[in-house]
Amino acid sequence: MPARRLGVAIVGLGGAVATTVAAGLEMIRRGAVDLSGLPLADAPHAGLAPYQNISLAGWDLYPDDLASAVRQHGVLGPAELDLVRTELEAVRPWPAIGNVKFCRNIAGREGANLTSMRDQVASLKDDLNRFKADSGVDDLVVVHLASTERLVDTTLPQFATPEAFEMALDADDPEIGPAMLYAYAAITGGIPYGNFTPSVSADIPALKELARRHGVPIAGKDGKTGQTLVKTVIAPALRGRSLKVDGWYSTNILGNRDGLALDDPNSLASKLDTKGSVLDSILGYKVENHKVFIHYYPPRGDDKEAWDNIDLTGFLGHRMQMKINFLCKDSILAAPLVIEIARCLDLAKQRGQGGVLEELGVFFKAPLMVNGAEPEHAWPEQERRFRAWLDGEGAPGTPTERSEQSLKAAAASLADVR
């Protein structure tokens, strides 16, 4: 049986993370780097596409080829770039759906008249079909890496069911953002979809249900790479030892475009919202003094630094402190996760697993859940479920074995609480 060939279409192909993915895959193909940082490098699995067999394409608002983008983000040094320049220069993003008025970027697709959402979706599907045909891959996956969109109220009626959503699409409903259109195009095209950003995308009831009906695996959202990863690794142990968290002060400094974007209070709000909830969920009580800050700090560039201070109370009321200083690199932590998410979504599709793939929660700050289920945030349990899924076991507590019955019960009890 020939090894699987996978095509990954990325929303936001010119960004720092996507270009790191692209550069990394080419370097791997060249044999110029080892597989450090790829969580599944040591987990060969017949159904996972080999790293060498992944083709990359995608959309961006800027038309620069990937070699230019790599240079711009400083992902590779000059000597490294030389090794893979030809391959990267050959990749130019397709024009993205604009994020201001939800229409195609004119510069990119001259003359096209894509004013309706239906036209936009059709155009995205054309891109995907052409990519599949041209690249000769066995199958596709779409991963969202574009800039964070504004917060959206996911409980609006037009997002509640596939039928309502279809009607809203017909009406070019202004509440539908670009990230939803990409998800819709992928899902209805039978293509697995992962959302690595905090934007509201497939995480509305309508699209989750559509994914279930089409048998398309989806996963998200907001990649868990730095401080939040550490938080969800440490907090379970504090709970295990009954060390009471009196306060957790977290600050981040980073100097890349992400950091600049988060200087905008609106984007920051959604980011902080995502980050804030994990702690209470893991510890089982409300941490009164959980503070999270992100500051744009240009000297760091793509390097990112997190400083955490944790105030603890232990036996006999004694106070202790833990401080964690993580000097990391944003894109370097994110890119390999993007690659593994794509490979796993493709594996799920081969296995016939449609709908929300909760078992990929280990990769996300806000794990996408079947409606009514509460996300697991503790890294140890997430990792165990993920590895069990990978091994083909149904892990306890995941939808594989949850009956319709118990799901309804969970939903009902949640409704009661609210």
Add this chain to the structure above:
Amino acid sequence: MPARRLGVAIVGLGGAVATTVAAGLEMIRRGAVDLSGLPLADAPHAGLAPYQNISLAGWDLYPDDLASAVRQHGVLGPAELDLVRTELEAVRPWPAIGNVKFCRNIAGREGANLTSMRDQVASLKDDLNRFKADSGVDDLVVVHLASTERLVDTTLPQFATPEAFEMALDADDPEIGPAMLYAYAAITGGIPYGNFTPSVSADIPALKELARRHGVPIAGKDGKTGQTLVKTVIAPALRGRSLKVDGWYSTNILGNRDGLALDDPNSLASKLDTKGSVLDSILGYKVENHKVFIHYYPPRGDDKEAWDNIDLTGFLGHRMQMKINFLCKDSILAAPLVIEIARCLDLAKQRGQGGVLEELGVFFKAPLMVNGAEPEHAWPEQERRFRAWLDGEGAPGTPTERSEQSLKAAAASLADVR
């Protein structure tokens, strides 16, 4: 059914950890403190003795009553001590077995002529029987908290089987240390035994086998409280994310008697030995630059500070660093674990589980294993196994379900490797 009453006999009753246990239990009985720091406070279990029902006694080389010891170690402030002084003054240690020539401390037991090991063991059993009778508890547990003894070669022939050990005892073999005598007295007296220190005690084949034959649960060794706990919490996540550990530099500063003892290169050697191995075991490869230091630093007293620096390589060979600074308190972290270990050993006995109780590995730096089995060091997996055991489930990978067959296979393959 009346709540269970448990007697805990501690080796090293006058030390900082033991006095913190004693003071804490009295404060809890008084309702003067909450249950912070006790891992099983929220896990009520019919078979676990309530904290209020635990009686304390034990041995020490110094005859001071517990109120004096509490004052000396600064465990309680004056106002707190006032609340429980009467109860603590009533507890005086029994004279301990000397650690120099392995004979009873004369000052403590005047006129006694306990020169043979058999006499010493008999005397320890007398102490335990008297404690049980006087206190009216349902059952006893022994926990070892005395100062670290010198390294012992556990592969000596006299430690290989119960029969060889009995003969060595008859001969007052100088390789048998006091910690082994306490363990032997407990096990052959049908009393569960836990070793919270790095000393060689029940972790020799002869005593493990004796525990199995007598149906007595045993556990150990070397309580996992501070830096090593954090290490075994973080390292699994680094492995999960395939972040390669290029180096891990750990230093500890502490100012209590423990710190002073570890200024002695011999004691330090055994301590570092225990600390060093956990990382390679979790990560699955040899960390070339794993360095661990412990320094006596009087300004800290019982407060302990750990500083860790971890050098990581991620995707595309990029370098990152994580630094962890844990400002903790040695006895405050250790004492609640001692209490829970005692309660769990007692629960195991009620359940009829004899021999090495591997499921308590979560509490130890060097988990005591059935002969031939490799210890699990990763905290997440240890915690999962422990909680599953507590819930009465046989967790996969623990001896409950391991067949004789597979154990022999494991032992055989290990023998091959060595």
Add this chain to the structure above:
Amino acid sequence: MPARRLGVAIVGLGGAVATTVAAGLEMIRRGAVDLSGLPLADAPHAGLAPYQNISLAGWDLYPDDLASAVRQHGVLGPAELDLVRTELEAVRPWPAIGNVKFCRNIAGREGANLTSMRDQVASLKDDLNRFKADSGVDDLVVVHLASTERLVDTTLPQFATPEAFEMALDADDPEIGPAMLYAYAAITGGIPYGNFTPSVSADIPALKELARRHGVPIAGKDGKTGQTLVKTVIAPALRGRSLKVDGWYSTNILGNRDGLALDDPNSLASKLDTKGSVLDSILGYKVENHKVFIHYYPPRGDDKEAWDNIDLTGFLGHRMQMKINFLCKDSILAAPLVIEIARCLDLAKQRGQGGVLEELGVFFKAPLMVNGAEPEHAWPEQERRFRAWLDGEGAPGTPTERSEQSLKAAAASLADVR
């Protein structure tokens, strides 16, 4: 010659810093503590009032006696408080000038009709005269420790000259805040005045000139205790070694009333304003990425934690980082400075030095300067000037030796620049 006796009247007597001053002085009088933390403990000087000879009084909006205040702020433990309770209970604040509508707190001074600023000033002077008479001290000093007031534009015409200010007082000008009234009452009463807060007080041209005319020494403002102290200690060395500061990220967490107040963006603004300028002044260039944050974080109480990250560029453009984590106590650092400032102001008065006492700049984040002069922020130079002044030498660069001529030249060139 009998040792000098000094009375210190504090604005904000019930606050954390003032009560620490009060408790500390009583403990010193009792011989219950040593002189740790008092910068001049080892600098006996005939003119400095001995610590034992300092009497304390002052104003506050709350009428609680000092024993209550000490208990409330947790300055002393119960046993310590017992030693000095009688003395502290005897001190009750005089009613303060209200900070809302600039009138006396009615509850405190029943029946008084102090609606005009002139009446308020007269009343403050009465308080001071009565204090001096009752306590029998040789002389008085006033130190401002009350909560930070709103920002005031110091360049308003009514603040430009004594004459303009007097007219504004007559007119109950709403731009005149309480902190100015205290300063005015002290200065015109011939009493030295120090401002330990960021509020605008004696730092307007009118009051500086009045102080010069009355021969009254004044000093300020905003005590330099924690992070800013460290910053002004480190930065001169970075300049000395030509290590370029690319960015300096500073964050503070503290949980006392000060921290809560600074959660108010207005108060924070003035605080940050003070903190921000020191770095550029010392380094001689504009640090593009100097960020300072203060966060209210209740778990810390009066303990304060500062975390600084400094990004540096050295030889051949190589990048380096320094991180400083200061776990300190706000009031414990501030109180001894308040005591020394009072003693030094009193010494200056004895020496006949009126007007701005620039040599005390070492104690302040925003050193009060003679009009037109630029403050020195580098701690080493501040300390040198201060010690030289104490020794009675005229230090180069301080007003003692600056001629009228050069001052005018400085003012002129400044005017040119602006």
Add this chain to the structure above:
Amino acid sequence: MPARRLGVAIVGLGGAVATTVAAGLEMIRRGAVDLSGLPLADAPHAGLAPYQNISLAGWDLYPDDLASAVRQHGVLGPAELDLVRTELEAVRPWPAIGNVKFCRNIAGREGANLTSMRDQVASLKDDLNRFKADSGVDDLVVVHLASTERLVDTTLPQFATPEAFEMALDADDPEIGPAMLYAYAAITGGIPYGNFTPSVSADIPALKELARRHGVPIAGKDGKTGQTLVKTVIAPALRGRSLKVDGWYSTNILGNRDGLALDDPNSLASKLDTKGSVLDSILGYKVENHKVFIHYYPPRGDDKEAWDNIDLTGFLGHRMQMKINFLCKDSILAAPLVIEIARCLDLAKQRGQGGVLEELGVFFKAPLMVNGAEPEHAWPEQERRFRAWLDGEGAPGTPTERSEQSLKAAAASLADVR
């Protein structure tokens, strides 16, 4: 008047610091880097040789040219090295005096028969004369950067006077190490000499006196770059604020050849000896718990990390902590100091200042002093004296203004004490 041209002969030309000096000077000449990290870049002074006018040569045990050495130490990236490769390839070290049996490295100087110290010195002088003649510089300076030698007892009689030392030289006294021979050759050749290493070199009474007689400025020893610099910057402020240092725990990790050498307990001993004394000297009392560790930690390469923890007691006995984490680069901090030391020694010679140049103490961990004088370790005072000297002022407390009389008195009182 044409700008001054200076030749610098370095002992240990192939080491990391020396190659950084060489690469840096070439890059500056090329205009490829700015002057970051050079303390006197902003202090143009007629007598200081411009950076562009410095020629480099020197001795090493290894014969590799400087381009090879730069590549080996990773000082420059490939693209940068390309810019200056031709110039660096042209510089080959002269063969150094061997450090084992104190004879010339045979491989380097085939056929030479330099068994006597007198011959070795003559040969060193030949090297220097040839360098001066060939390079056409105005004058020379020698700077010592070779590996640390074993500790030497500086109070031996043969080191006490020039006469005794000359006799010892004649006798090939085995107590005379290579570092002394280099110093002797320079001093008697009228060439200023600086020692940047901890080795005993010009810091014996005989050579100091010789330098005075020959009117040759000398300076040393042991460059103050990282942790010790920070310590001498912070400690004066702690003293200024009367914050009592209860303990200071310092650890260093570094992975270059220096780190490896310091894994040797003998070399470490002399290093720690130098580092230890500065604190007590600055604070004015003995810090009981001052601990300094240096660990070889290969992941860091030439990068160096220092972690300091300082325990402080302040007002009313309250405890505080400061922690400093300095992520720096050894050679990058050292190289610019070497350049400035050379320029300043040359300036001193032009000014006619012979003997120990104490004013350069700011650059050294163990400032070389006129016999009988105590070194100043506090960075602020060192910096002030240095800048004053540079400006041509005689700073108080430096030898310029100390009379013979007072020096003798100091020496006498020291003799009394000992």
